[in-house]
Amino acid sequence: MPNVVVLDYGSGNLRSAERAVARTGADVTVTSDLALAAEADGLVVPGVGAYAACMAGIDEIQAGPMIAARVAAGRPVLGICVGMQILFDSGVEHGVETKGLGLLPGVVSKLAARRIPHMGWNTVDVADGSVLLDGLAPDARFYFVHSYGASDLDVLKEAGAKVTTASHDEPFAAVVEHGALSAAQFHPEKSADAGYGLLRNWVAGL
């Protein structure tokens, strides 16, 4: 069975991610140890809360270069929620722009929607050739809870990423698959069987 590290950089509810990945049969370790994270078959980067706070947490344990090196070497990384958002060039919250890890192109900004946060179960429009959503029902629903998102879909597609979208008044990236890098704006660990399907697909590719 592949081994997976859930990166602990002081963000949110790691236990849920740990349990959900373990349900796929993978060996899961929650740690801030960069050597373990670098060597794992798969690395999960969770994230809850403010963009700037998450980036500060990543910087504090100096995880940025390790994540970038993994992606460059083709070693799988899965970002979840704000853990997805910080993979982008930058994020703008409350008018303040915070530099991200720059592994995906574009800026994460506030959703142009009537009801914020976008909170609840939503469907997605699956990208052609998506590996993560392979075999899932087209009307499967995933649990979203976020106020910000990556809405510059053309830039992502031009960079060669497979972009699965969801819509909350406007479309935004729900799942991005780009080489070794995968990312989900929703919480697969909180998305019942649909989320389990995504994680199982990801672990199967490790």
Add this chain to the structure above:
Amino acid sequence: MVKGVNFVDLRDAGDPVELAAAYDAAGADELTFLDVTASSAGRGTMLDVVRRTAESVFIPLTVGGGVRSVDDVDVLLRAGADKVGVNTAAIARPELISEIAQRFGNQVLVLSLDVRRAAGQPSGWEVTTHGGRRSAGLDAIEWARTVAALGAGEILLNSMDADGTKAGFDLDLIAAVRAVVDIPVIASGGAGKVSHFAPAVASGADAVLAASVFHFGDLTIGEVKESLREAGNPVR
């Protein structure tokens, strides 16, 4: 569409961890634990329940009761809660809302609002504490507006007038709160029949929550979701 299941009294409802797993299997979209006693003796029990539940369910879990500080939130999130319910402490010290939102993001904070009709308030509704037994001396609609502005991510709107009646949700209250906030509103209190849920959504609720009707087997989650679907609502 999100539907929650509320655990208001852990003692009478059976083992909460087993119930949570059963509701997850039955198709509940979220789970909410509200420990209304929130005594210091109860806190440790609550944390243990949260830990064990987070290990067995894969849907969002909100935990509330006795949350008084940012550190209390941290403890609950670390035990496995996804969202934290705050009620009385925010009435006493509204800044708590912004403190929690700044540290963990506003999506973590479910502001729980216990409301009853009161002629003395401009809107006709007042905020109550102690399970609806005491007036907080606040206009409920004005307070809803305030908590949204301070950074609450969601409002759990409980009608103390409707609570326990099984006569339906307080639709006027839902509409009045909906009119002043853009954050999601969860309607609670009064569910007794399958037909009660869709009108709450039509009045502006983003989610509907029920407790006793599920605990005591009056209704199933499946039939409630089916009725919402028939009314034209998107349902998981």
